[in-house]
Amino acid sequence: MQWLHISSAAVLVGGLIYARLAMTPASEALAPEGRDALGERAAAAFRPLAFAAIAGLLISGFYNVISTPGHSLRYHAWLGLKLLLAAHAFAIVILIVHPKRQRRPRLMMSACVSGLIVIFIAAYLKHIF
Secondary structure (H helix, E strand, O other), X not given: OHHHHHHHHHHHHHHHHHHHHHHHHHHOOXXXXXXXXXXXXXXXXXXXXXXXXXXXXXXXXXXXXXHOOOOOHHXXXXXXXXXXXXXXXXXXXXXXXOOOOOOHHHHHHHHHHHHHHHHHHHHHHHHHO
């Protein structure tokens, strides 16, 4: 199940980083109506991947927590922070992939930052367990 968790995180966070740091600056060369059309098509194409990645993270994350009992209080505190940041990233991704979303680049940056912090916390949790 760990492979599902890692690959889902890679798809979700990697897709956000690519969209924000590569596609958004590249679309600035287009006319405003072309930029909006590209953003809508990209969001529609990313929607099924994003929902599948969120489902994969939820299922594999629940399994990983249940299958490894006996964690310390420090571990649970960091896990709680990680889950809150992951919930923030999931909510932002759901907002991003809806049509006619204003301020999509700003929302993408927020989800990227949360996603990267979640990955760093996950690495720390792997280290202390």
